[in-house]
Amino acid sequence: MRHMEAIAAEQLNVQPAPGAAQYPALDLANSVVALTSGQSVDLLDTPVAAGQWLAGHDLAPAAAVLDGDDAARLHGLRAHIRSLIDSSIHGGPASEDALDALNDALTGAPSAALLSWNPISGLHRTAARPRSEIVDHALARLASDAADLLTGADAERLTACGSNPCNRYLLRHGRRHWCSTRCGDRARAARAYARRTRSATP
Template sequence: MTATRLALDLAVTIRHDGHGGVADDLADTAGLTAWLRERATVLDGAPDACADQSLLAAVREVRAATRALFARAVRPGPPSRADAHRLLPEGEAIRRLNAAAALVPTVPRLAWPPGAPPETDHRPAGEPPAADRLTAALARAVIAFLDGPDRPLLRACPAPRCVRYFVKDHARQEWCTPSCGNRARVARHHERRREGRAEGRGAA
């Protein structure tokens, strides 16, 4: 899973609930546990983590920082409607992300298999707690996304009721999913019909 995918997955744990409201996949420790289990192969510490209230608060802090900086990244377009009225100040969002990423110092580790070029990856220094490894991994994924080539492609879906962020896969993409595109086209059709009826009444 790329940093882009992981950062987006974290951001869109706040989503449309299908009934005109907003749902939170990380509303409680059970929700966080399920979300982490789905990503256990890519999140350092996920298999060992116990999703208690402390970890839930830490992950939600990283998410709040992520969504505040996603709102900045999509400018001059509008942010997601889910939390546009209560975003963290950008300086605080950056501070939180950096602090979370710094929870786990890393060291370079060399691998050089026979017949292959040398490779380096970064591993946690020492034996940090699983909760710290998880929080740091999420923060670093968000930082990598914001500093990467996909950030300029980030958008907030403009479809009615949708509150998701997405990365444009192609130049003509306007919505996060085809179903949102269909809903937006239906809404525009109804709006044009209402305007046409209003103009007809005015002419009469």
């Protein structure tokens, strides 16, 4: 029980990595968090959590209700975005499966605002979608955001957090390559420990 409480406490302290506020796709990629305990926490582990995350990023109405299939589709896109970010950072070839998944999401929903009418505003354009299309549009926007991140000016700033065992990505600012102050402190402490160990070795 105490172990689970420690995991929950660490999870509550997860802060967005640099660049995540600018790129929702980066925040999505970082929504599975490796903890120092060796465990990992999926911040979108339930349909309710996934729906709240989408609503919090203005990708779905607050009242939207996701089901298990919707959440699974979001998890799948997240895995493919992580794969493409990792390929970009390490200069490796991009996975064909990940590219296909992103392109499928990009083309899976029309981008035009719909034409609507009501007695108050008359004819007007609206981004409101039928329930069946909410997730399609959210995934399309996330895929577009990921494509912009991976091909735009910020792509050169993409890096992985340099603090083990963290698995998050960030946009590097200057020499900083940690996703949080906590990870930076942990990395500095590990380096200091390594130096002390080396100096103590005869």
